[in-house]
Amino acid sequence: MKFIDLAAQQSQQLPDGMTVRDAVDSRITAVLNHGRYILGPEVEELETILSAYIGVNYCIAVASGTDALLIALMALGVQDGDEVITTSFSFISTSETITLLGATPVYVDIDPVTYSLDAAKLEPAISTRTKAIIPVSLYGQPADFSSINGIAERHGLPVIEDGAQSFGSMQDGRRSCGLSTIGTTSFFPSKPFGGYGDGGACFTDDLELADRMRRVSRHGQARRYSHTDVGVNGRIDTLQAAILLGKWPNFAKEVEDRGRIGAAYSRKLQAVGVTTTPHLSSGNTSVYAQYTVQVDQRVEVQAVLKEQGIPTAVHYPTLLCQQPALHCKHSLCSYGCNTPIAKAASERVLSLPMHPWLSDADQNRVVDELVNAMQQIKISASV
Structure with a gap:
C-alpha cells in the first residue's frame, strides 16, 4: 500500500x-x-x-x-x-x-x-x-x-x-x-x-x-x-x-473524492472507538491533504503498522520554534514558544494513507490495522 x-x-x-x-x-x-x-x-x-x-x-x-x-x-x-x-x-x-x-x-x-x-x-x-x-x-x-x-x-x-x-x-x-x-x-x-x-x-x-x-x-x-x-x-x-x-x-473530481474518502475514514474510525479524527469547522470543506488522527505511543503504533505494510507519516513532529535554525526570540516566548497545544499535538498526530484513489478495501484495512495496533500496544503496556 x-x-x-x-x-x-x-x-x-x-x-x-x-x-x-x-x-x-x-x-x-x-x-x-x-x-x-x-x-x-x-x-x-x-x-x-x-x-x-x-x-x-x-x-x-x-x-x-x-x-x-x-x-x-x-x-x-x-x-x-x-x-x-x-x-x-x-x-x-x-x-x-x-x-x-x-x-x-x-x-x-x-x-x-x-x-x-x-x-x-x-x-x-x-x-x-x-x-x-x-x-x-x-x-x-x-x-x-x-x-x-x-x-x-x-x-x-x-x-x-x-x-x-x-x-x-x-x-x-x-x-x-x-x-x-x-x-x-x-x-x-x-x-x-x-x-x-x-x-x-x-x-x-x-x-x-x-x-x-x-x-x-x-x-x-x-x-x-x-x-x-x-x-x-x-x-x-x-x-x-x-x-x-x-x-x-480531473481536479474537481479529485476534490470530491478526497472529501468522500475523508468522511468515510471518520465514520469508520469513530464506529470502532477512534474519536481523534479530523474536525471539520462549520462552513468549511476539506481536501484532506492529510488524514490525521491522534494516538498514544505513536512510535510503537507506527512500528506495528509498518510490519503490516501500512505506511504512515507525522506532520509535524518538531515545532518550528524548536528547529535549530528558527528558535523564536520574541519576548513573549520561552522555549516551546508558549504553544502547549501545538507541542502536545506534535507528539500525538499520525497521518494515514490518503489520496483520491484509495480503495474502500484498502481503507478498511488501514482502519482495522490501526485499531489492532492500538489494542496490541495497550495490552502490552498493561502486562
Missing part, C-alpha cells in the same frame, strides 16, 4: 475520454514544439484558469509554494526588524521565508481540534513591529479567516494564507487562497493539486500587490533590464504549467 499513490492518477479518465497521462503528454509535446520554456503561453493560461477558480482577480504562478510565501512577504515590504505572526505547527517554509527577510516569526498556539492558528490567542501577539499574519490552512481545510481577518483589519495588518495543503477547499462558499489579502499555495506533487515537480501560486484581488508580486517573482523586473524591486528568480516553468493544465480537468 502507498501513502499517496501518485502513479494511479495517470490512468484516470478525463471528461473528454483521454487519460490524465495522455493529456499531460499532449501538453508537454505542445511546449516542446513551440519552445517557449520560460513564461510560455501555458503560464498565462494556467493563471487565468486558477484566478477564476479561486474567485480573485489575479494569480501569479511561481516556482514553488515556498517561493509563493517569500514573494508575498517581499511584496508587502517585510524586512529586517519586522515581526510576522504565524503558527509553529507547520512545515519549515512558513517560518523560513520570514527569517530569510530578517524578520522575526512570532508564534501563536493552535486550535486543539483544527490544528490551525487559534484566532482567540492572536491579538496579544500583535505589536508595533507586526507587519503581517500568516495563518496556515493545515491538513486540508481553511483556518478561521472570519475571526483572523477581523482582528487584522482592526490593526491594519495584511493576512497571507498559507494554503499549501488546502487548495480546493472552501469556507462559507469562498475558496481557500481567496480568503485573505494574499493567498498562497503549492503544486508540490503530493499536494491536492500537484505537478510533476515544484510549483506554486499567489492570489489576490489587489492590483498593486499583484503587480509587485509579479515583478518580485521575475528578478524585480518591470520591463526588460529595468529592475524596480529586489526580486528572486521565482517563475514557474512552462513545462510545469503545462503539466498542471493537463491534470486540471
Whole structure:
C-alpha cells in the first residue's frame, strides 16, 4: 500500500475520454514544439484558469509554494526588524521565508481540534513591529479567516494564507487562497493539486500587490533590464504549467473524492472507538491533504503498522520554534514558544494513507490495522 499513490492518477479518465497521462503528454509535446520554456503561453493560461477558480482577480504562478510565501512577504515590504505572526505547527517554509527577510516569526498556539492558528490567542501577539499574519490552512481545510481577518483589519495588518495543503477547499462558499489579502499555495506533487515537480501560486484581488508580486517573482523586473524591486528568480516553468493544465480537468473530481474518502475514514474510525479524527469547522470543506488522527505511543503504533505494510507519516513532529535554525526570540516566548497545544499535538498526530484513489478495501484495512495496533500496544503496556 502507498501513502499517496501518485502513479494511479495517470490512468484516470478525463471528461473528454483521454487519460490524465495522455493529456499531460499532449501538453508537454505542445511546449516542446513551440519552445517557449520560460513564461510560455501555458503560464498565462494556467493563471487565468486558477484566478477564476479561486474567485480573485489575479494569480501569479511561481516556482514553488515556498517561493509563493517569500514573494508575498517581499511584496508587502517585510524586512529586517519586522515581526510576522504565524503558527509553529507547520512545515519549515512558513517560518523560513520570514527569517530569510530578517524578520522575526512570532508564534501563536493552535486550535486543539483544527490544528490551525487559534484566532482567540492572536491579538496579544500583535505589536508595533507586526507587519503581517500568516495563518496556515493545515491538513486540508481553511483556518478561521472570519475571526483572523477581523482582528487584522482592526490593526491594519495584511493576512497571507498559507494554503499549501488546502487548495480546493472552501469556507462559507469562498475558496481557500481567496480568503485573505494574499493567498498562497503549492503544486508540490503530493499536494491536492500537484505537478510533476515544484510549483506554486499567489492570489489576490489587489492590483498593486499583484503587480509587485509579479515583478518580485521575475528578478524585480518591470520591463526588460529595468529592475524596480529586489526580486528572486521565482517563475514557474512552462513545462510545469503545462503539466498542471493537463491534470486540471480531473481536479474537481479529485476534490470530491478526497472529501468522500475523508468522511468515510471518520465514520469508520469513530464506529470502532477512534474519536481523534479530523474536525471539520462549520462552513468549511476539506481536501484532506492529510488524514490525521491522534494516538498514544505513536512510535510503537507506527512500528506495528509498518510490519503490516501500512505506511504512515507525522506532520509535524518538531515545532518550528524548536528547529535549530528558527528558535523564536520574541519576548513573549520561552522555549516551546508558549504553544502547549501545538507541542502536545506534535507528539500525538499520525497521518494515514490518503489520496483520491484509495480503495474502500484498502481503507478498511488501514482502519482495522490501526485499531489492532492500538489494542496490541495497550495490552502490552498493561502486562
